[in-house]
Amino acid sequence: MDKKPCNSQDAEVRKGPWTMEEDLILINYIANHGEGVWNSLARSAGLKRTGKSCRLRWLNYLRPDVRRGNITPEEQLLIMELHAKWGNRWSKIAKHLPGRTDNEIKNYWRTRIQKHIKQAETFAGQGSEHANDQASTSQISTTVDAAETYSPPSYSGNMETFQGPFPTESNENLWSMEDLWSMQLLNGD
DNA sequence: AATCAGAACAACCGCTCGAAA
DNA sequence: TTTTCGAGCGGTTGTTCTGAT
Numbered sequence: 001m002d003k004k005p006c007n008s009q010d011a012e013v014r015k016g017p018w019t020m021e022e023d024l025i026l027i028n029y030i031a032n033h034g035e036g037v038w039n040s041l042a043r044s045a046g047l048k049r050t051g052k053s054c055r056l057r058w059l060n061y062l063r064p065d066v067r068r069g070n071i072t073p074e075e076q077l078l079i080m081e082l083h084a085k086w087g088n089r090w091s092k093i094a095k096h097l098p099g100r101t102d103n104e105i106k107n108y109w110r111t112r113i114q115k116h117i118k119q120a121e122t123f124a125g126q127g128s129e130h131a132n133d134q135a136s137t138s139q140i141s142t143t144v145d146a147a148e149t150y151s152p153p154s155y156s157g158n159m160e161t162f163q164g165p166f167p168t169e170s171n172e173n174l175w176s177m178e179d180l181w182s183m184q185l186l187n188g189d
Numbered sequence: 190a191a192t193c194a195g196a197a198c199a200a201c202c203g204c205t206c207g208a209a210a
Numbered sequence: 211t212t213t214t215c216g217a218g219c220g221g222t223t224g225t226t227c228t229g230a231t
Contacts (some may be wrong), residue, residue: 015200016199016200016201016225017199017225018200019202037216037217038216038217039215039216051216051217052201052202052216052217052218053200053201055217055218056199056200057199057200059202059218060199061199071220088219088220089219090220091217091218091219093218098205102219102220103198103199103200103220104198106219106220107197107198107199108197108198108223110196110197110221111196111197111198112196114224115196123196128214133190142230164202
């Protein structure tokens, strides 16, 4: 597996951001030949990229059915539910979100949801006297996988902190964590 | 207007699994 | 049955963008 570069071709493997030209080459090649074996595809298409890199680029950005940006509240809720069920099985979770990729969901989780869970934990630790205010939501953790128990968002007085990840075009679209968690409770069992 | 910090995104790396030889 | 190779997955890192000071 770990073959070291042993010829000049291997030595000039490109890394880093994809250029528009590379994207076009990959798209055209797949349109004409199909996906096939990624390593040989990369070679045949004349791309100085690894098969892995081509596969990732295709699956995450170039596929025609890939949806990008603006994770909806519904999708976020689904992600949370599925993550509670399966943990970090991003590809499995992604299968339930048409057009979304595991990489996108993983990034979304790490950069947004996880951050807010951490904050929630902080608030829970600091203001435990307020925790009872959210006593109902604190039961959520009993419904999730033991390996991935969320700290319930005991965010009394800090609701705005939790609205960041959600669409804010209008108030109707603004889902609070409370909404999400209560929905999760309903769907929990 | 410039600088800094944090957030978000894109891509790579290492590992595991399964299929084929 | 064992070995090899490719695909896929999850974690991590690097880069870019955006907002605050």
